[in-house]
Amino acid sequence: MKYLMILFLSGLMGFMTQQTFAQKEQLDKIVAIVGDKVILQSEIKTSMEDYRRDNPNLSDTVRCNVLEQYIGQKILAEQADRDSVIVTDEEVEGALENRIRYFINMSGSEEKLEETSGKTVYQLKDEYRPIFREQMIAQRMQMQVMQNVKITPQEVAVFYNKVPQDSLPFYPSMVEVGQIVFRPKINKEVEQYAIDKLEGIRKDILSGKSAFDIMAGIYSEDPGTRDNGGDLGVNSRDEFVAEFSAAAFRLQNGEISNVVKTKFGFHIIQMVSRQGEKARLRHILIKPLITSDMVGEATVRADSVRAKLLSGTLAFSEAVGKYTTDDATKITGGMFTDPQSGGSLVIPADLDPIVVLAIDGMKPGEFSQPQEFTDPQTGDKLVRTLYLRNRTEPHRANLKDD
Structure with missing residues (x-):
């Protein structure tokens, strides 16, 4: 903890030094230094563009919050280097695929995403890959630090009761949704x-x-x-x-x-x-043409797996491991994940509207009928069964739910 504090102070000192220098030299792109890691102006710009995809009217004052997040992330990443904390390439690629899919859903199509960003999907992946790797390493380091922190329920309650009610964050309705994807077999x-x-x-x-x-x-x-x-x-x-x-x-x-x-x-x-x-x-x-007969055969396979899920003879996680052909959700146990936090609780607006519509009448624990859909990245016709694991109601932060 002492070492983390030293890193934090060195980061702030580097930040102040760079700010002073930047006033004299506008070409300088370094905005902060944490240990041997730098925070570039381009990183802040990329994050702001990312946030503005969700909220085009986002104020420039948010840059301060983004910089603060980056400093914290660099501190954790610096410590992770010393503790040999790593994430695998497969984990990074899975998170990256989820993020690109989210961008495509928000833009409407892959072509529109490339048009608005001025970059191909391959270029976007190249740009975000090192960012995602460092974020995931920092998160893993944070988990290691936090696992040794012991807080009693009584301490949590004392802290919670000191927070004014109107200062408690408001959480919208969120869902945990998974899928098993079946690719039609080509003859x-x-x-x-x-x-x-x-x-x-x-x-x-x-x-x-x-x-x-x-x-x-x-x-x-x-x-x-x-x-x-x-x-x-x-x-x-x-x-x-x-x-x-x-x-x-x-x-x-x-x-x-x-x-x-x-x-x-x-x-x-x-x-x-x-x-x-x-x-x-x-x-x-x-791409080989996927015919309606091929889609029909995939639907039959999906329906057979769904029957086993309903009877309890097959667990959802087991079915994902055995049958799904979607690499991005396979590594998350079939679950869609939040593009920012990586958690399985997702705001419905961040999901494909077709998924939102399909789960609208479902109760937690239910599986949808097999449905045909078009992969937004490849344009392929696929079949999937959706699983609604959980749904939360909109609420202010409280001790019971959060």
């Missing part, structure tokens, strides 16, 4: 059609009939890169699914891969240029 004939189409595109590019970027603009079914000639930007191999990376990073500059299958569909990949351990890549994605 061999449909897969072969997609492969043949890509091989024809590749042949035309190799023969010189057309350029890769032009063919990507015409044929690729990846909305995030289609209008940029299939350009994925500069990325390291661990930022793609394994099959994609394995094929891409063995290519020489200018070389085009054979057809590669991933969970997203079929690709051909062009190595634009290697940059050390990173590479600039282009790709063309063709």
Whole structure:
């Protein structure tokens, strides 16, 4: 605790020093220093843009609160480095996928998100990945610090009673919702059609009939890169699914891969240029057509799993582990999570409106009928069963509920 206080004071001293210097030199982008970690003006700007997606009329005075949060986070991250506190890549990617999905839902579509942010989804992930990693490490460090803090119910009650009633925070209605997602199974004939189409595109590019970027603009079914000639930007191999990376990073500059299958569909990949351990890549994605018969078969599978859930022969967490094809919610036990806190209690407005509508008449503990939906990121037709674990009523903070 003494060490954390020293870090905190050094952070404040760094902040005051940088503020004085910034008045003289406007090009300086460092706004605070905590130990050997810096807080950049761009980080504050990114967070403000994030908050303004939820509240466009947010006052600039909130910057002070954002900076205070960053200082606290850096203090915890600094201590986490010394205590070797880590989070896995899978945990970071899961949280990142949830955040991007939230942005897409708020924007209305992936295309609108990219239009308003001026960045592709891949660029947004690159921007938020280190931020999420540090946030999650800081949260884990905070949990380790707090687990040794012993507070009795009597102490909590004494503190609560000292707080004026009109100063207690108001909590809106919140829900805990999970899902089990079923991806329709694609038959061999449909897969072969997609492969043949890509091989024809590749042949035309190799023969010189057309350029890769032009063919990507015409044929690729990846909305995030289609209008940029299939350009994925500069990325390291661990930022793609394994099959994609394995094929891409063995290519020489200018070389085009054979057809590669991933969970997203079929690709051909062009190595634009290697940059050390990173590479600039282009790709063309063709997704096998999902027919109504395939969706129907997935619905039958979902209904069978739902019957086991209702009979009590299968637990929800077990069903998620065995059946769901959604990676983002699989690592959270199937539950949607709050994009800010990472907790499972979510404000309904932050969920997909279709999910909100589906759970409107449900009671805690109930499972919805299987429903078809469109993945906002890929545009694929999928089937899911929703689970309402809990629903809270709007209320002021109190000892019973909070």
